[in-house]
Every structure is written in structure tokens, then in C-alpha cells.
Ligand code: 4AD
């Protein structure tokens with residue numbers, strides 16, 4: 419088998435290899451040019467020796483600047499002195515494309531790295547995060563597909579708000595006011611009446627101005643919706659999903675190692691996750707010296723105080739009815755609350771999942787929507803919600819679902835400082851480029 423990639427070459431030292439990649443680093447030392455070559459599978463040191471290659475190879479190796487794309491053939495051997503542990507001795511070297519001086523050097527401002535995002539994606543950090551991101555997408559789908567879920571595709575342009583409706587991007591749709599979806603939940607709900615268990619996995623858009631380390635204006639939103647589920651079953655599905663992603667990532671050793679993650683810690687993220695009611699959470703917070711009154715939402719400092727000591731995510735369930743959306747049903751055992759849960763990541767990484775049962779009876783829904791209008795001082799344009807409300811008229815069933823913010827999960831699992839590094843081209847209130 420021809421050895422064409424760095425990872426293969428390292429597994430089969432002494433083999434002849436023909437590698438294509440990019441020059442990651444370069445230095446010359448007398449009659450030898452040392453390079454570190456990068457391809458998708460890793461890094462390897464390459465030594466081009468004047469005495470051992472033809473004249474053209476020597477000349478091109480001399481000319482090739484960092485980030486040039488190149489092809490190099492030679493023999494690989496283990497070499498303790500090499501920064502990568504292996505060295506390829508080149509027998510031939512060619513430039514595919516000679517790079518201009520690369521604008522990113524060792525120490526750069528965060529702003530420059532964001533402006534040059536299209537190039538910064540070649541950094542070792544971003545390469546590994548983007549691989550892990552791809553795995554998170556794969557493992558999430560894998561978990562749900564195995565359980566008989568169907569992936570469904572909701573529209574992105576819509577007339578309805580899925581949450582508050584207050585932070586939606588407006589667009590002109592052939593003369594009609596339309597919005598970029600803030601949640602696909604309402605459309606996923608429509609599909610359970612034929613497919614029973616579905617998920618949509620598309621972006622949601624939030625026009626929130628808040629500049630925090632966990633808000634994006636465009637994020638990838640995994641939204642499962644299940645017929646006949648109550649919130650207990652809903653929470654079990656959520657912890658199963660998160661645990662599956664963590665187990666599979668823990669076994670992707672290359673990723674774990676590259677990102678400085680301890681696979682044992684990662685694989686300890688297993689069910690059951692702690693469950694505390696909103697009321698209990700208030701008590702815990704008050705005891706910790708972070709006073710919060712009934713009916714108030716958790717702020718960043720509360721989330722941190724609540725989860726700082728945790729190693730696994732934690733559910734906060736049954737929130738006050740006045741601060742949760744119109745589709746959440748009243749808890750019959752405590753009418754101050756609705757049947758819902760938020761999943762909080764450890765160490766203050768914040769809410770990674772929001773889920774609930776759904777109001778599934780027509781009259782209850784009319785009442786709940788009227789109540790939310792009053793509490794929040796909003797007015798639903800009922801003609802836009804007509805189709806969704808109508809689902810409650812034709813063979814409605816109890817159901818539940820949740821929404822997982824993928825970048826929030828990645829930020830937490832990879833312990834990133836900022837959510838923008840969990841997505842290749844972040845969209846934030848102050849960033850639309852590249
Ligand atoms: O809590 P949210 O707003 O809930 C919904 O949209 C429900 N309709 C979901 C459902 O039940 N189908 O958003 C769900 C999750 C949050 O827990 C968070 O992980 C993520 O979406 N999220 C964001 N991620 C990045 N940037 C933002 N601005 C986000 N807003 C929410």
C-alpha cells in the first residue's frame with residue numbers, strides 16, 4: 419500500500435512515502451533544510467539534504483515559504499531529535515504552489531486571527547477543534563439514528579418565533595415580513611404526527627446584542643421532538659445523548675491528546691446527571707451567597723456558582739411559568755411551574771440544552787398563550803401560528819422535545835475560552851466577516 423499520509427508514514431517507518439501537504443515550519447542548517455510538513459493526519463519533520471537530492475529539489479526546498487503546498491518523497495525513520503518524533507529523509511521535493519509571506523506569525527492579536535479566520539483554520543488548534551466538531555455532529559446523529567429517529571428538515575425562513583420572537587433577524591420575503599428561524603421546534607412538532615420521533619439539525623439565528631463568550635448570532639441547533647414522551651423520559655434521552663458524545667470523543671484518542679483532554683474525565687460523563695428543581699437551585703444559590711428570588715432567571719454568576727464544583731452536567735427542572743415560553747405546560751403538581759428542564763454544563767460553561775413537555779391540548783394552549791401575552795406584554799400574531807395551533811385539533815398526542823446548542827457543547831467538552839472557536843466562521847453582533 420502506498421504511503422501517502424503522515425499518520426501512515428509514522429506507523430510504518432522505513433517505508434517509502436510520497437506525501438503532499440503544507441509547510442508548517444522551516445529552517446536551514448548548512449547543507450540541510452528542515453521542514454515540518456502538515457497534512458490532515460498530522461505533522462512530520464522532513465530533512466532535505468543537499469547531497470542526497472537533485473538540483474531542482476534542493477532549489478525548490480530553499481525557495482518554499484511557510485504554507486506553500488508541496489510534494490515530497492523519501493524514507494521515514496524514527497528520530498528522537500525531531501519535534502514530531504519522526505523524520506522523513508527526502509529523495510525528491512517539489513512545490514505545488516509557492517505561498518506568499520503568510521500573514522499569521524507566532525504572536526497575533528485575537529482580532530487579526532478572526533479577520534484572517536480563513537487562514538487561521540490551518541492552525542493546529544483549529545484543525546483539532548474542527549475535527550472534534552465534525553465528530554460531535556456524527557456522534558449526535560449516530561445516537562438518535564440508532565434509536566429510530568428520523569432526521570427532518572425544517573424551513574429556515576419563517577413567519578413564526580419559536581421562543582420569545584423578540585430577537586429574530588427580519589428579512590423581506592417578496593414583500594412579506596419574514597424571519598430567520600430562532601428554533602425549528604414548531605416544525606419538528608408538526609412532523610411527530612407522522613414520524614413519531616424526529617430531529618432537526620440546522621442553524622438557529624438569534625439577533626441578541628449580548629456580547630458574551632457563549633452567544634452566537636448563528637448557531638447549530640439539534641432539536642429532537644418525541645411523541646409520547648414526558649419530561650422524565652426527555653431528560654433521560656438528553657443525558658444519554660451527551661454521554662454518548664463524550665464516550666465516543668474520549669475514544670478518539672488523537673483528538674483528546676491534541677486538545678489536552680483527559681479521556682478518563684471525558685468518559686466519566688455518564689448518566690445519571692444530577693437533577694435539581696428550580697426551587698432547590700434557588701436554595702443552593704442562596705446558601706452559597708448568590709441570592710436569587712422566585713421568578714428570576716439564572717445569570718452568568720449563578721450558573722457558575724451552581725456548577726463550579728460539578729464534573730457532569732446538571733438538570734434544573736420545573737421553572738416558574740412566568741419566565742418560560744408559551745409552549746410549556748403547567749405542572750399539575752405545582753401550578754407555579756412548567757414541565758421543563760435546562761441542562762447546565764459544569765464549571766460555568768452555561769446552559770447547553772433547553773427542553774420541555776409541550777402543551778398538547780387546544781384549550782390549554784389558548785390559555786397558556788393568553789397568559790404569556792399578559793406576563794410578557796407581547797401579542798402573538800395568531801394567524802401566523804394558526805397551522806401550529808391546528809396540530810392540537812387533529813389527533814394530538816402528549817409530546818416533548820429539546821434543543822441542544824452544538825457550539826455550547828463543544829466549548830464545554832473541549833474547554834474553549836470562547837464559543838466563537840467552536841464554529842469555523844462565527845457570526846456575532848460585531849462579526850460578519852469572513
Ligand atoms: O433555550 P433555547 O432558546 O430553546 C429553544 O430554542 C427551544 N425551542 C428548543 C427546543 O425545545 N426544541 O435554545 C436551546 C439551546 C440552548 O440551551 C443553548 O444551548 C443554545 O440553544 N443556544 C445558543 N447557542 C449559541 N448562541 C446562542 N445565542 C444561543 N441561544 C441558545
Ligand code: MG
Pocket residue numbers: 760769771772
Ligand atoms: Mg433556554
